[in-house]
Amino acid sequence: MTAENLLCMALIILLLPLLSFTINIFWGKRLGKKPSFAIGTTALGIDFILSCVVFYNKVFGSIETVANTDGFFKIFANDTMVQAKFTWFHVGNGGIQLGLGVDNLAAIMLLVVTLISFLVHIFSSVYMHDDKRFPRFYAYLGIFTFSMLNIVLANNLLNMYIGWELVGICSYLLIGFWYEKDSAANAGKKAFLTNRVGDLGFLIGLLMLYYVFGNWMFDEVFPAMNSQDLLAALASGEKTLPLGMNYGTYLTLAGCFIFCGAIGKSAQFPLHVWLPDAMEGPTPVSALIHAATMVAAGVYLTARIYPMMTATTMNFVAFIGAMTAFMAATIAITQRDFKKVLAYSTVSQLGYMVMALGVGAFTSGFFHLVTHAWFKAALFLASGSVIHAMHMSMHHAGEHHMDPQDINNMGGLRNNMKITYITFLFVTLAISGVPLTSGFLSKDSILAGTLAFADLAGGLGWLVPIAGFGAAGITAFYMFRLTIVAFHGKPKTEIAKNTKENSFRVVMPLVVLATLSLWFFYSFNPINANVGWFYEKVKMPAVTIPAEYQRPYMLPLQQVEAAPAEMQTGHEQHHALTEYEETMHHFHVPAMILSLLIAGLGIAFAFCVYQFRVFNADNMEKQFKKLHTFSFHKWYFDELYDATVIGFILFLTKVFSNFDSKVVDGLVNASAWITSRIGKISGIFDGVVIDGAVNLVANTTGALGGITRKLQTGKIQTVIIFAIIGLITLIYVFA
Amino acid sequence: MPQTFGFPILTWITFLPILGMIILALIPAGKDELSRDASKKYFRWLTVGISFVQLVLALVIFGNFDYNLAGINDPNGFQFVEKFTWIKANLPMVGSINIEYYLGIDGISAPMVLLTTIVCFVASFTSFSVKKSVKGYMAMYLLLNTAMMGCFVALDFFLFYVFWELMLIPMYFLIGIWGGPRKEYAAIKFFIYTFVGSVFMLLVMVGLYFTYQIPDPSNPGMMMHTFNLVAMLDPANIVPGSIFASIGSDIRLIAFAALFIGFAIKVPIVPFHTWLPDAHVEAPTAISVILAGVLLKMGTYGMLRIAFPIFPEALGYFQCWISTLGMISIIYGALCALGQHKVGKRDLKKMIAYSSVSHMGYVMIGIASMRPEGITGGIFQMFNHGTITAMLFMIVGVIYDRAHTRGLDDFGGLANKMPIYTGLMTIAFFAAIGLPGMSGFISETMVFLGSFQTYPLNTMLSGLGIILGAAYMLWALQKVFFGKLPEKWQGPWDPTGKLYKGDDVNAIELTALVPLAVVIIVLGICPSLVLDLMTNSVNHFVEFMKPFVMIGGINC
Numbered sequence A: 001m002t003a004e005n006l007l008c009m010a011l012i013i014l015l016l017p018l019l020s021f022t023i024n025i026f027w028g029k030r031l032g033k034k035p036s037f038a039i040g041t042t043a044l045g046i047d048f049i050l051s052c053v054v055f056y057n058k059v060f061g062s063i064e065t066v067a068n069t070d071g072f073f074k075i076f077a078n079d080t081m082v083q084a085k086f087t088w089f090h091v092g093n094g095g096i097q098l099g100l101g102v103d104n105l106a107a108i109m110l111l112v113v114t115l116i117s118f119l120v121h122i123f124s125s126v127y128m129h130d131d132k133r134f135p136r137f138y139a140y141l142g143i144f145t146f147s148m149l150n151i152v153l154a155n156n157l158l159n160m161y162i163g164w165e166l167v168g169i170c171s172y173l174l175i176g177f178w179y180e181k182d183s184a185a186n187a188g189k190k191a192f193l194t195n196r197v198g199d200l201g202f203l204i205g206l207l208m209l210y211y212v213f214g215n216w217m218f219d220e221v222f223p224a225m226n227s228q229d230l231l232a233a234l235a236s237g238e239k240t241l242p243l244g245m246n247y248g249t250y251l252t253l254a255g256c257f258i259f260c261g262a263i264g265k266s267a268q269f270p271l272h273v274w275l276p277d278a279m280e281g282p283t284p285v286s287a288l289i290h291a292a293t294m295v296a297a298g299v300y301l302t303a304r305i306y307p308m309m310t311a312t313t314m315n316f317v318a319f320i321g322a323m324t325a326f327m328a329a330t331i332a333i334t335q336r337d338f339k340k341v342l343a344y345s346t347v348s349q350l351g352y353m354v355m356a357l358g359v360g361a362f363t364s365g366f367f368h369l370v371t372h373a374w375f376k377a378a379l380f381l382a383s384g385s386v387i388h389a390m391h392m393s394m395h396h397a398g399e400h401h402m403d404p405q406d407i408n409n410m411g412g413l414r415n416n417m418k419i420t421y422i423t424f425l426f427v428t429l430a431i432s433g434v435p436l437t438s439g440f441l442s443k444d445s446i447l448a449g450t451l452a453f454a455d456l457a458g459g460l461g462w463l464v465p466i467a468g469f470g471a472a473g474i475t476a477f478y479m480f481r482l483t484i485v486a487f488h489g490k491p492k493t494e495i496a497k498n499t500k501e502n503s504f505r506v507v508m509p510l511v512v513l514a515t516l517s518l519w520f521f522y523s524f525n526p527i528n529a530n531v532g533w534f535y536e537k538v539k540m541p542a543v544t545i546p547a548e549y550q551r552p553y554m555l556p557l558q559q560v561e562a563a564p565a566e567m568q569t570g571h572e573q574h575h576a577l578t579e580y581e582e583t584m585h586h587f588h589v590p591a592m593i594l595s596l597l598i599a600g601l602g603i604a605f606a607f608c609v610y611q612f613r614v615f616n617a618d619n620m621e622k623q624f625k626k627l628h629t630f631s632f633h634k635w636y637f638d639e640l641y642d643a644t645v646i647g648f649i650l651f652l653t654k655v656f657s658n659f660d661s662k663v664v665d666g667l668v669n670a671s672a673w674i675t676s677r678i679g680k681i682s683g684i685f686d687g688v689v690i691d692g693a694v695n696l697v698a699n700t701t702g703a704l705g706g707i708t709r710k711l712q713t714g715k716i717q718t719v720i721i722f723a724i725i726g727l728i729t730l731i732y733v734f735a
Numbered sequence B: 001m002p003q004t005f006g007f008p009i010l011t012w013i014t015f016l017p018i019l020g021m022i023i024l025a026l027i028p029a030g031k032d033e034l035s036r037d038a039s040k041k042y043f044r045w046l047t048v049g050i051s052f053v054q055l056v057l058a059l060v061i062f063g064n065f066d067y068n069l070a071g072i073n074d075p076n077g078f079q080f081v082e083k084f085t086w087i088k089a090n091l092p093m094v095g096s097i098n099i100e101y102y103l104g105i106d107g108i109s110a111p112m113v114l115l116t117t118i119v120c121f122v123a124s125f126t127s128f129s130v131k132k133s134v135k136g137y138m139a140m141y142l143l144l145n146t147a148m149m150g151c152f153v154a155l156d157f158f159l160f161y162v163f164w165e166l167m168l169i170p171m172y173f174l175i176g177i178w179g180g181p182r183k184e185y186a187a188i189k190f191f192i193y194t195f196v197g198s199v200f201m202l203l204v205m206v207g208l209y210f211t212y213q214i215p216d217p218s219n220p221g222m223m224m225h226t227f228n229l230v231a232m233l234d235p236a237n238i239v240p241g242s243i244f245a246s247i248g249s250d251i252r253l254i255a256f257a258a259l260f261i262g263f264a265i266k267v268p269i270v271p272f273h274t275w276l277p278d279a280h281v282e283a284p285t286a287i288s289v290i291l292a293g294v295l296l297k298m299g300t301y302g303m304l305r306i307a308f309p310i311f312p313e314a315l316g317y318f319q320c321w322i323s324t325l326g327m328i329s330i331i332y333g334a335l336c337a338l339g340q341h342k343v344g345k346r347d348l349k350k351m352i353a354y355s356s357v358s359h360m361g362y363v364m365i366g367i368a369s370m371r372p373e374g375i376t377g378g379i380f381q382m383f384n385h386g387t388i389t390a391m392l393f394m395i396v397g398v399i400y401d402r403a404h405t406r407g408l409d410d411f412g413g414l415a416n417k418m419p420i421y422t423g424l425m426t427i428a429f430f431a432a433i434g435l436p437g438m439s440g441f442i443s444e445t446m447v448f449l450g451s452f453q454t455y456p457l458n459t460m461l462s463g464l465g466i467i468l469g470a471a472y473m474l475w476a477l478q479k480v481f482f483g484k485l486p487e488k489w490q491g492p493w494d495p496t497g498k499l500y501k502g503d504d505v506n507a508i509e510l511t512a513l514v515p516l517a518v519v520i521i522v523l524g525i526c527p528s529l530v531l532d533l534m535t536n537s538v539n540h541f542v543e544f545m546k547p548f549v550m551i552g553g554i555n556c
Helices: A003-031 A031-062 A106-129 A134-152 A157-178 A180-214 A218-224 A228-236 A245-265 A274-282 A283-292 A294-304 A311-333 A338-359 A362-397 A418-432 A438-457 A459-487 A506-513 A533-537 A555-563 A579-586 A590-613 A619-625 A625-632 A634-711 A715-734 B008-028 B033-064 B110-128 B134-153 B158-179 B183-211 B249-266 B273-282 B285-310 B312-337 B348-368 B372-403 B419-432 B439-454 B456-481 B507-525 B528-545
Strands: A074-077 A081-091 A094-103 B079-091 B094-104 B213-215 B224-227
Touching: A003 A031, A003 A074, A003 A081, A003 A094, A003 A106, A031 A106, A031 A134, A031 A228, A031 A533, A031 A555, A081 A218, A081 B079, A081 B528, A094 A106, A094 A157, A106 A283, A106 A294, A106 A362, A106 A506, A134 A157, A134 A294, A134 A579, A134 B372, A157 A180, A157 A245, A157 A274, A157 A283, A157 A294, A157 B134, A180 A218, A180 A715, A180 B249, A180 B439, A180 B456, A228 B348, A274 A283, A274 A338, A274 A506, A283 A294, A283 A338, A283 A362, A294 A338, A294 A362, A294 B249, A294 B348, A311 A338, A311 A438, A311 A459, A311 A619, A311 A634, A338 A438, A338 A459, A362 A438, A362 A533, A418 A438, A418 A459, A418 A506, A418 B110, A418 B183, A438 A459, A438 A579, A438 A590, A459 A590, A459 A634, A459 B439, A533 B372, A579 A590, A590 B439, A619 A625, A619 B249, A625 A634, A634 B183, A634 B312, A634 B456, B008 B033, B008 B079, B008 B134, B008 B507, B033 B079, B033 B110, B033 B134, B079 B285, B094 B134, B094 B158, B094 B224, B110 B134, B110 B285, B110 B372, B110 B507, B110 B528, B134 B158, B134 B285, B158 B285, B183 B249, B224 B273, B224 B312, B273 B285, B273 B348, B285 B348, B285 B372, B285 B528, B312 B439, B312 B456, B348 B456, B372 B419, B372 B439, B372 B507, B419 B439, B419 B456, B419 B507, B439 B456, B439 B507
Parallel strands: none
Antiparallel strands: A074 A081, A081 A094, B079 B094, B213 B224
């Protein structure tokens, strides 16, 4: 396939959802439900087919290497990326470029985004069927998919930032889709504002890069970071960095700032608070945006800026990820809302991916992104299926006050909803990391990566695998808690008892997604993903910053021995083994055994507590009262932020508003008052003193006038002379 | 006169409203109810017609604009130039007074001309909601239009000053007569505030007049003093020993500061901003639209055209302070806008007024950076703020006309009652918070790009404005549109059906809002339509200022 054709297809993939949005937002209401569903779904169906073609050709086929820089779109294609660039607008003597690129990462993400979006389009036709804003919903799904594809297909950071902001706004609109509910409107606002904090970091990172490189293209900026010219210019002081920082600090800060964007969007500690609230949105949205695609964009971004991450940045990323993975897992244990459990589980799994990228297990982190996308989307859609069934049952019973999402109102659903149960159970096995599932493969290699990191970094580095393994065990526990409480046992309410399995359009997406969680899609060896196509096609990108800022054990072995200080061009690094990779292989088996053991323990414990009731859950709750409330209240993050950041800002707004109306405006009014007083005083002065004097003079003159009357010459002439003198004075003053 | 194709287009675009005023004066206001209504209709459509012709003329200018010419300090770089002697008098003791009628535009003024016509055109529809003495209103409206346009095309300082002052008069009456409950206070405050600025400007202008001299075209071999703004940018024209002759002297710094304050009041930059919320809150909708859409830009335009290039070394001296003031404006304005949440009367219009302070702060940090990105972004932000805020004020006007209140707490759930209105408002609000795909995103990003290179710390702090900006905008959006509709708005707005047939926006309002929405989105996707106008001029400007000011970052 030629590069042009591939890019053309990518462009069509990008624009079709936008078309669906345009039609649905302007004419959706007039068209009605069925056509707007048909338009959205068809667009995404075509998108998915094209994505398959692009994926196959990019990952398994061969694309000719070209560089066509003649036209408006400049096309470049090499082994890693096929891309097009164009100048958006000119500024100064340069221009701001945008572009579109497909590499293996993007090709895989294309599949993930379009397939899940397609399935969600189908699923929503049932779930949202009774909603009066049905076409609007499909319009939003379209614009979201467009924005997300913008991130996926970006070959530069500006495109990513644009997509980033757009998905943020789509997320805002979709979380607040049922805006009549205050909680939904609030959750949307919270999500957007929390993300904005991260986005500001992203923006500052972009500004820092532009300061030095004047560009945001991946293939132009990253290689330039190690260019001799730049390093020489920096050393000689010819070029300076913002705030006079040195190059290492600059790179670290730029990386960390950009990663802030990922902290926001991927709901990492400390900005994770928005994601659980985002569950106010319709469940298909939660599956698409807040589980599989948008929240993974942060991980994708981190993977994209991998070539510029210094050792410090990577450590920062690793610890943020580990912290998030562990914290969110502990919160998920005690939540009662079906979707909240899954939400915290998402936060925790995203932490896993970020942690993986931070420790250096690049492929594993990205692999987990993909496997997680399938099984988490399946989990959410299954929860949607359950909630929908509960709703229907409530509707029939005429019950309106019960919470259909509270797992304590469910129970025994497995008898009524067989397909939902089986798919849910299977993907629960996948997320818990049980062999023969995709989750096992990806989680296992991440854990091996953390062990290798801890071994090489030593010291506090061991906290990362501890958090990782801890979270793995807890995940297995709470996921089975959820499964058992909701699906096993006896129905806890009449409503749960009368639920019915949903129609084909609901269960079909579940089955597809669950199937994709089988191991053989990624590697025929069910216990080792390293031999599969994924690890062969997705390789860690060459790190292009000077070697002194990288982790020593991430450098290619032979080069470290040969010339440690010498600048590396980066391209040879591709296939050279690093000490880290060797250690990771070494830890593969121990990590696998340990993770199996821990997951097994978690599952067994969940069965003991909730299925066989060896331990009484309520008693345990009482026994660990403090821990339980701490977890149930989500570590009190919301309360903390309300009291500190938000409280402080509200305080500031009060202070500033009062300052403005009292002090600044007060001064203005006071000066006006003083002026008018002076006017009055001068008026009095005028009346009494000046007029008095004038009158005195006049009287005197009058007296004298009698004497001088005879000396009087023509009156008119005098007046004219005085007038001319006055005019000249005025002109002189005002000229 | 090159490039004017034998037609004095700038004169026409400037003075056409005056012509309209004369026609307007000839139409009788009508004696009885019926004829009064009829003539009101004429007045309104006449204004629309005049503004439309202006818009067409602006598009002609846009279509014939030569992108290769730079302008700034090069008299041959200006386009559509009209130049002849206006007042020439010899006075005893003073010497000769030489005032030229000198019009022309370059890349800095061209976007402003375009903006003025767009805003005036849409605001003429918004003016339809004025019911009281329509004739007087429209006359003042047209006069204001001429004055604003004149400011942007004048290249003679005296002429500029005349237009600048001329603008005050209609504005004073428009607020003072057709305004809200505290209109007198607001009008006088506006007048005095701006007038104080004008006095500063006047003093500097006279000083500059005596500092510069050019060869007298009518008396070969003789020199004459001049108000020519282009000539003032050439140091060769300085009279040795005159008041502003020595570069870097204290008197020049003071003159710059005076001029700067004169313009800063108009922008407005904190702490000279308190006239703005009052003027906006009291002014009728269309006047708020003009005020925010065009008038505020005169301040920053004046800086770029007059204060900065005439006193470049003084700008170098104050540059960091100006950037800091811009940063303070951004955060201060945003906090005050958000403060409408807790303090005060929770007025939607006041919130948007404060958001103007914040958004004009972006222009300040952009142009203070002296980077091409920053200045281009600053001018583009002037343009975008003009269209976006115009739209925001119109939106407030729509709701105020119906409900006769603007209190943020009085509404809720309007999304279901007025879906089209909600859609338009969502576009405007998202544009104001800088969503990609809308013009505000590009200008904000470019301002940050430029500003970061010269003043990174200020820029990072200004970034907080983005978060706060999103906070107050989304909060207002939620208050007005989401949640449940209050009991009292359940029924139709106008039960008699005379004023408003449906609940949603009517055709006139749509005619005003939709063009702005289109401009905002088109420029968000194709910014080069406007950016290309200024690229050359801005580069030339930066080149001109380079020796005197701080320019950070990569070499430009």
